[in-house]
Amino acid sequence: MIPGSFDYHRPSSIGDAIGLMSSLGDDAMIVAGGHSLIPMMKLRMALPEHLVDLQDVQSLKSISIENSQITLGAMVTQAELITSEELHEICPLLREAALQIADPQVRYVGTIGGNVANGDPANDMPAIMQTLNASFTLVGPNGERSVAARDFYQGAYYTTREDGEILSSIHLDAPTSGHGSAYEKQKRKIGDYATAAAAVVLTLSGGTCATASIGLTNLSETPLWAEEAASILVGSSLDRETIKAAAAAAKAITNPAEDGRGPIEFRKHVAGIMVERAIAKAHSRAR
Amino acid sequence: MNVQSPPSREERIKKLQGLGSSRKRVEDARFTQGTGNYVDDIKLPGMLFGDFVRSPYGHARIKSIDKEAALAVPGVIAVLTAEDLKPLNLHYMPTLAGDVQAVLADEKVLFQNQEVAFVVAQDRYAAADAVELVEVDYEELPVINDAFKALDDDAPLLREDIKDKMEGAHGPRKHHNHIFLWEEGDKEGTEQALNNAEVMVEEKITYQRVHPCPLETCGCVASMDKINGKLTLWGTFQAPHAVRTVASLITNIPEHNIRVVSPDIGGGFGNKVGVYPGYICSVVASIVTGKPVKWVEDRIENLTSTAFARDYHMTGKIAATADGKITGLWTHVLADHGAFDACADPTKFPAGFFHIVTGSYDIPIAYVGVDGVYTNKAPGGVAYRCSFRVTEAAYLIERMIDVLARKLDMDPVELRIKNFIKKEQFPYQSALGWEYDSGDYHTAMDQATKAVDYPALRAEQAENRVAFDRGETRNLMGIGVAFFTEIVGAGPVKNCDILGLGMFDSCEIRIHPTGSAIARLGTISQGQGHATTFAQIVASEIGIPAEDITLEEGDTDTAPYGLGTYGSRSTPVAGAATAMAGRKIRAKAQMIAAYLLEVHEGDLEWDVDRFQIKGNPEAHKTMKEIAFASYNQAIPGLEPGLEAVSYYDPPNMTYPFGAYFCVVDVDVDTGVTDIRKFYALDDCGTRINPMIIEGQVHGGLTEAVAIAMGQEISYDEIGNVKGASLMDFYLPTAVETPTYETDFTVTPSPHHPIGAKGVGESPNVGGVPALSNAVNDAFAHKGLVHTQMPHDHWRVWQTAQRLGLTG
């Protein structure tokens, strides 16, 4: 499997990168870790004439946390996300999810920016970002703008990112201290995408659920933020009936395709189970 | 002065590192440092690269092929199509099963990814670019990918090239998509037994299409030296000598002018037995260009075009008495062979040794019928870590025994024990014509049930079932048992050949003057550690330490002729040849020793590494001394030197067996399974290197896990192969793979010189039914009789759902 020909560019600043993308036009593609793009190129399903490699853009590589506001540079790798203790302290969902992506080698080079930006519905981080209500900063020739993760995805490999724009960073507020979170992902084996996966973040007040957010992976053409399902939980004691009702509501918005992981009916069913389990686990972790 | 006492007998035995020693492998020094030499590591001056244009369709007529744009790519030397091969009569090649296979598609394509054109270029990048630019105009034709529809009256004709040939290699063809009907046993008698049976069970059991998928794909480098007319072909060949003969027959290059070399091979598992279009095209391209040509397939090509395995749709019927004594076995198979019959079986056995299907049981009467059919799928039907359809047979009988146990409400272990062939019945004549050489099934089963504490497992399962029904758990516990009997070591020349070549094997041993040696065999290691273990056989036979013996295989210019390594035949056949060659050397050594010690040969006895005078062990000559003498003394009546060759025609197959137990927990809500325990007791006769045997068992069991729990090469209704990359084709990682407990009994083969039987494929053969039985057993109390493999999450869940367990 051999990719087609292209010219290689390695800008050292975001400005240079944007300049290149503007001047090279439609035939240019951004490469971060490359582990989504390069296999597509080897299959000749992606045929860029130019590759713009962001690895020298230092400004995209940091994790910063200020007053529970988290900023992740787009070029932060999954491995860096996993090893950051500070991040794990305030938002453990990120490590839990990142550890379920691909395998160790892929996580060393795979980036958070690449994972959320390319619009692959099978990627795990988009649903995580929707669950956490993150926003993405996009930088382009016309300046900078911010898009909520919940508004970013429009279809398979289709997002609100314009040609020539680069997703530079991700911003989110760490969930309230004492929250519980979980990411439950069923897959055939290590390295596989989800048959179905669910992320849950919730907080408790007294014995009842005060806030909740639920995201779903690989169950539609885009990641899904299961707003109604989450609202069912709020105000409840997270009893079995309520959890079942929330799972049913989440399941109702899924629209998976049949693939090697199973037929539609099965994948929808697993979605419900993953939601139930993620709620139960998040509940057990909340204080 | 410190006088060292001579080494004791035990020390001398230990120094040999012979039979029974867990000797460390000599191969590992190079493999751990990255200096192995696999086919893609070969680099020759001026070497070109070949790459295939493949069919996107499962069945289509080729209307035209336009090479022009491809030829214009810088670095592209040639684009070959069937039209170019026709004048050489190489557009078709013979298969191992008596059929022919298109080397490059001739007028139509019959499966997706079939080879259509071969691009030759200066490097693999240019070749890949040109592949994209070869324009092929196709007209789509209706596809058959369901074996059950292949023989319908209105089924489209697949093989136009043989449409008028209604007499196939294995008898008459009854339909244009029919290949053969092969029968064994007593059909009428068996049907009568079924009719008269107190109890009868019937089940349809499919063994899905899978692929051996070694980590290294297939490939070769062909180099035609036009000056001296000699062709050298390096490649991933499990049978290099047979490849040489086949290459000579189809290219008309005299066999002495062909040298075939198998370098290090990155796993074979049956994938590398056959001859593939890539080899032929590389040879032709090298002849045409005068340059060496390399072809190495990628993983997708590997999974979709070279050598699938199984795809057997089986029906089993067992007749039994009410108390569980089996009185007859009837089986039929609809065998999906794909577009060309390229099964790798001994010539006389179009369904391989499927008639070992009576298994470990004393079944008085049996019948096997196998119908082979063509479909729009890749050709193959190789023995994937299997001795020619033994795996399918073992799966069928071991599943059917459980089905019968269910019907009789008997414990599956008890039912097996009740029907076992007894120790005193060996050699045992099976109803389907095999003579089982040896076995002690009761002892093995007894040891296994004790080791796993079988009654305790059943007690735990009973508790689990109660807890499940009370809603305390959503997991069901399944216990799987399989007691397989293998048939390996093909085979006796009187009934086993491949393309007319008898399935003997060979070993040549030369002792050097200083007492070290080289041994060459007709087999080829693909990870089994032959260089380590065969040296151990030689060491024990001739008393030279294994570390002083070089072992070579795979170069047809130097190695003696042999049929290669597959079907667990290396130890039973080439291992026997090795022992026999060693014994010839020892016989001559005895004459030399007699001369040196000035006694009659009959006055000498062999002791570990020397001949000594009976009753006077102080008077002796070591093999090292004898070796030197053979080169420097003129011994009356004896030729100088010390070497021997043996071509071993085995008198019978060997019949390894084993008892496997496993425990699988099934999550009924998700279909996720957890293999909590796996115990494997193997009896492979004499154990040459226990460390390597254990490694073989671990590896084979992991293949069984992959097959039983997830592997499948499937096609959609328009002939597209689904999931043919390592994203979808299930190869478990270290995380999904369980930890295995291994155990053994030793029942030596009575006809093998050292009593060894072979072990490589046993774990694949026995592992699959053990795992499948466990999954079925998990649901047995809810009424499940049989559910098809692979037992992946969705199918397991579907079973749970069907039984009403997924509330």
Added chain:
Amino acid sequence: MSDIDVKMTINGQEIEAKADPRTLLIHFLREDQNLTGAHIGCDTSHCGACTVDIDGKSVKSCTVFVGQANGSDITTIEGIAHPDGTLHAIQEAFRQNHGLQCGFCTPGMITRAYRLLQENPTPTETEIRYGISGNLCRCTGYQNIVKSIMAASRELSLKEAAE
């Protein structure tokens, strides 16, 4: 498309070369640099046979373009043994514990284990299994690979304690 100049350190040696930017690092190593230890098993970054160490990370070199590795420090299986030719403790442990059969996955597996043990010198069996989950083996069933890495971990810890 124009060639690019690349410069990198491979097994301690600085190299400079011109390369077509689409050259995959695995091909650059195997064909231009004659380092054939790392292998191609799947082409799709699933099997790990092509694993090399780039700037302290285990990377699947079939999914990296040569330009992306420009300026980096690479260790391949050929650079794992000690300069005097003696085997690294991991290599020796694989030999002692029958951690390999056909040898095709072995370079990637050992190179991965090398990085794993740098990051976690005393892993549990489960940590090893997850740590090598990006490397497929078709021969061993992993059991003896896990055992080998455990043994290497003990050996390296003893060595460190002695130093």
